[in-house]
Amino acid sequence: MxxxxxxxxxxxxxxxxxxxxxxxxxxxxxxxxxxxxxxxxxxxxxxxxxxxxxxxxxxxxxxxxxxxxxxxxxxxxxxxxxxxxxxxxxxxxxxxxxxxxxxxxxxxxxxxxxxxxxxxxxxxxxxxxxxxxxxxxxxxxxxxxxxxxxxxxxxxxxxQMTSRQEIFAHPSFWAVAFRLYRGPQGELRRGATSQRPASARKDPKNNAGKGGVRRLPSTFRQFDRTYLTRAMSLEQMLQVLPKEYQRWVAQS
Structure with a gap:
């Protein structure tokens, strides 16, 4: 109707x-x-x-x-x-x-x-x-x-992806998040929204919560001090992502 x-x-x-x-x-x-x-x-x-x-x-x-x-x-x-x-x-x-x-x-x-x-x-x-x-x-x-x-x-x-104004309209952020966290059937990859526990922060070898969407905004904030991220292509962004995101890149 x-x-x-x-x-x-x-x-x-x-x-x-x-x-x-x-x-x-x-x-x-x-x-x-x-x-x-x-x-x-x-x-x-x-x-x-x-x-x-x-x-x-x-x-x-x-x-x-x-x-x-x-x-x-x-x-x-x-x-x-x-x-x-x-x-x-x-x-x-x-x-x-x-x-x-x-x-x-x-x-x-x-x-x-x-x-x-x-x-x-x-x-x-x-x-x-x-x-x-x-x-x-x-x-x-x-x-x-x-x-x-x-x-x-x-x-x-x-x-997580809409609560921060600096990433709400950021084209590169959305392109990277889509590549990293979307599975082959359109599903959300397991662990994408996981929070890094306090115990893991005290252990450099503990990777729990690393590379997830909760950490990606802070990574972009750091990049913005050096790069013009809004003008970078998806492939350029993937190449400069820190090591903690590499397992997500490899699975994408």
Missing amino acids: KKLVHSLNAAGIEIFADWLKDPKGSAPTAMLDDPSYCVEIAKEFWVDINRVFDTTFELGKYLHEEVFHNVSDPVSLDSNTGMWAWISLAFISSLLSKSSTRNNKPLDLPHYLELSGQTGRRLGYRLIARTAWKLVRLHGPLAEIALGSKKSPWGEMAE
Whole structure:
């Protein structure tokens, strides 16, 4: 069913937030075209609210290629928090937890709504639908490395690759991460998001957690002191990566 994209007003956002905090019964999707809870936006965009997506990457690809294509003012679209709340509600069935303990339950509030004030600005990257659209728009198929999980609409890879502004839009970072951590069948390589334990830090011979995505941003920060990394090709980046990444390069 095609619906014209709207923006949830304050009353609509409050009702949606209440449901997210205490999800009894079905999501309040009846608000999607109720003028008491939503308002029209400046331009016409249409979505098929019956679409269901196996991964957040698929949702982002749909929004970029079929809904918000040829957008002349992406900054204005990005900042329309009421519209992204509407989008979150429209596709809520694809954005719920898939874990065994919280199956079909919402994740934390910032994954669907932008909170007010400084907290909202700090956690804005977690608004799943908006970030999915932005990443596919910026990085195309490379965005799948962060958004391709079928186990959760927002996995650890998404958190690690979007929480730092210096790498969010960094083309070389995404190309390297895609090469290192994506398996031959599109799966995430085992250990890609592992954290280096405190015990391993005391033992130079212990390689646990080395070369993973948690360490890659700091490697890029160090490189930026010497190289113009945004202008480097993927092969150039792979050649200068430290030794700890070589096993990942060899497997790619």
